[in-house]
Every structure is written in structure tokens, then in C-alpha cells.
Amino acid sequence: MSLRFDDRVVIVTGAGNGLGKSHALDFARRGAKVVVNDLGGGIAGEGASKSVAQGVVDEIKAAGGEAVANTDSVEDGDKVVQTALDAYGRIDVVVNNAGVLRDASFAKMADADWDIIYRVHLYGAYKVTKAAWPHMRNANYGRIVMTTSVAGIYGNFGQANYAAAKLGLFGLAQTLAIEGASKNILCNTVAPTAGSRLTATVLPKEVLEALKPEYVTPAVVLLGHESCPVSGKLFEVGGGWVSQTRWEQTQGVFFRDDFSAEDLRAKWAEATSFENARHASKISESKTGLEERLGRKLELAPQKT
Numbered sequence: 001m002s003l004r005f006d007d008r009v010v011i012v013t014g015a016g017n018g019l020g021k022s023h024a025l026d027f028a029r030r031g032a033k034v035v036v037n038d039l040g041g042g043i044a045g046e047g048a049s050k051s052v053a054q055g056v057v058d059e060i061k062a063a064g065g066e067a068v069a070n071t072d073s074v075e076d077g078d079k080v081v082q083t084a085l086d087a088y089g090r091i092d093v094v095v096n097n098a099g100v101l102r103d104a105s106f107a108k109m110a111d112a113d114w115d116i117i118y119r120v121h122l123y124g125a126y127k128v129t130k131a132a133w134p135h136m137r138n139a140n141y142g143r144i145v146m147t148t149s150v151a152g153i154y155g156n157f158g159q160a161n162y163a164a165a166k167l168g169l170f171g172l173a174q175t176l177a178i179e180g181a182s183k184n185i186l187c188n189t190v191a192p193t194a195g196s197r198l199t200a201t202v203l204p205k206e207v208l209e210a211l212k213p214e215y216v217t218p219a220v221v222l223l224g225h226e227s228c229p230v231s232g233k234l235f236e237v238g239g240g241w242v243s244q245t246r247w248e249q250t251q252g253v254f255f256r257d258d259f260s261a262e263d264l265r266a267k268w269a270e271a272t273s274f275e276n277a278r279h280a281s282k283i284s285e286s287k288t289g290l291e292e293r294l295g296r297k298l299e300l301a302p303q304k305t
């Protein structure tokens with residue numbers, strides 16, 4: 001059965017180009033009412049143009065779909081959400097995808113390069129999601145997809161700003177998955193690899209052509225659908241490859257008494273051996289080793305508010 005989005009309202013940020021555009025077109029083909037958000041600036045965050053988002057809206061409408069443009073920065077997430085409410089009266093899906101790059105080695109990185117990357121990627125996703133959140137809670141329904149990067153998961157030379165903001169999105173997503181669970185709000189994260197204007201400067205032409213944004217979109221559409229099977233998970237997606245990534249923890253070592261850095265050095269191989277590794281998916285599971293050592297359960301959750 002095809003995955004339909006009839007009567008669903010989907011916000012895709014940064015939907016004027018690349019991945020976001022591909023996502024928006026596919027959601028619209030599947031019956032969604034789409035808010036096409038895009039500031040319309042350059043890859044480093046310079047400038048703005050209203051025609052970029054409108055161009056995608058025109059394309060969706062020409063194909064018989066339903067969409068509305070929003071040209072605010074994601075930093076004004078409440079305005080992006082307001083566009084959805086004004087046009088369609090609800091929000092079912094948020095795909096946080098907008099992004100820019102300001103690559104520089106850490107030694108050469110200016111504060112402005114750090115700030116804009118944080119503001120567009122992490123603060124922008126926070127603002128859009130924060131504005132959508134109460135509407136999703138009231139509707140007892142929501143699907144959120146964050147767009148991270150392998151630069152955040154593994155680190156990448158020249159992308160300290162981007163890596164920090166991008167992995168921050170995964171931390172945000174994991175907590176939203178926990179806090180949204182009781183309200184049927186699911187939140188997952190994709191780390192895409194695709195040919196786009198962002199990657200045109202770093203990937204050879206033939207590789208760019210093999211990495212069509214359309215090869216990332218199916219994962220985003222499934223994670224945005226009512227039948228989404230998971231929450232709080234991370235997926236690496238690109239070029240027709242879809243994979244899940246998770247944390248891995250060694251069994252670790254126990255010291256029964258006071259111990260020193262020298263004692264730890266002596267047991268380093270054992271502490272860091274991934275033989276019989278654990279794959280905790282929540283804090284309580286990650287603390288199993290510590291609880292064994294202490295002989296008691298640890299409650300690390302803060303008071304619920």
C-alpha cells in the first residue's frame with residue numbers, strides 16, 4: 001500500500017533546493033499540504049530571495065499538488081509554523097532540513113562562522129520545532145525528522161561549527177522522542193549524503209550525479225509517515241543506501257577500591273575492548289555497568305514538569 005499524506009500538513013525547511021526540495025515534492029505527490037520554507041540565500045547564508053521557495057510551490061501546484069511558500073529564516077520558526085496554521089490550520093510533520101556551510105579549520109574559524117551555523121542548524125530547528133510542538137501535543141500526533149551529518153557523527157576537518165550543531169540536533173531529537181512518546185510524537189534523525197550545491201565543491205561530478213537527493217527522500221518520507229516504525233533513531237542515508245547507526249559501549253572495567261590514573265592505564269585494553277559490546281538505547285540501559293558496580297539502580301531522570 002502506498003504511503004499517503006492526505007489531510008496531513010508537512011513543513012519542510014530549506015525546501016527551495018537540494019534535499020529539502022526533493023522531500024517537499026515527494027510529500028506533495030503523496031497528498032500532503034506542504035509548507036515550502038526557504039530563505040533563498042547563498043550556501044554561506046548570505047542574501048535572501050523569495051522566488052526560491054515560490055518556485056518549488058509553483059512546481060508542486062503545476063503537478064496538481066498543494067503547497068504554500070514561507071520565506072522566513074528558520075531562526076524565526078514561529079513564523080514558519082504560523083504560515084502552516086494560517087494556510088491549513090494544523091501541523092503534522094516537521095522536516096528540519098535548512099542548512100548553510102561556513103567551513104574553516106578551528107584555528108581560523110571566526111565567531112561569526114560559529115554563530116551562523118549554530119543559528120541556522122540547531123537554533124533554527126529548535127525554533128521551528130518548539131513552535132510546532134504544542135500543536136502536535138494537542139493533536140496527539142506528530143512526526144519530526146532532523147537532518148544531521150556524518151560530520152557531526154564522526155567529525156570532519158574544517159567543520160567544527162557544523163559538526164557541533166549537527167550532532168546537537170541528534171541530542172535534541174533523542175530527547176524529543178522521549179518527551180513526545182506519550183503524545184504520539186515521533187522524532188528521528190537522518191544523516192544524508194547527496195549531490196547538492198552544498199556538496200558540489202567537495203565531491204567529483206560523477207559522484208554527485210550518483211548521489212541524487214531523491215535517494216534520501218524515501219527515508220524521510222517513511223519517518224514522516226503515520227506508519228513510522230521508530231523514534232529517537234539515527235539513519236545514514238545516501239545513493240540508494242539506508243543504514244541505522246547506534247551507540248556502542250564497552251563492558252568496561254570495575255575498580256573495587258579507590259583507584260588512580262595508573263590503575264586505569266594498567267587496565268586500558270580491558271576498559272576499551274568492544275568484545276561483548278553493549279548497545280544501550282536509553283540512559284537506564286547505559287548505566288547497567290555502573291549499577292552492577294554500585295549494586296543498586298540509578299534514577300537519572302529529572303522531575304517531570
Ligand SMILES: NC(=O)c1ccc[n+]([C@@H]2O[C@H](COP(=O)([O-])OP(=O)(O)OC[C@H]3O[C@@H](n4cnc5c(N)ncnc54)[C@H](O)[C@@H]3O)[C@@H](O)[C@H]2O)c1
Pocket residue numbers: 013014015016017018019020037038039040041042043045072073074075096097098099100120124147148149150191192193194195196197198199
Ligand atoms: N548534501 C549532503 O550531502 C548533506 C550531507 C549532510 C547533511 N546535509 C544537510 O542536509 C540539509 C540540506 O542540504 P542540501 O545539501 O540539500 O543543501 P542546499 O543548499 O541545496 O539546501 C539547503 C537549503 O536551505 C536553505 N536555507 C539556508 N538557510 C536558511 C534559513 N536560515 N532559513 C530557511 N532556509 C534556509 C537554503 O536557501 C537552501 O535552499 C542541510 O541541513 C545540510 O547540512 C546535507
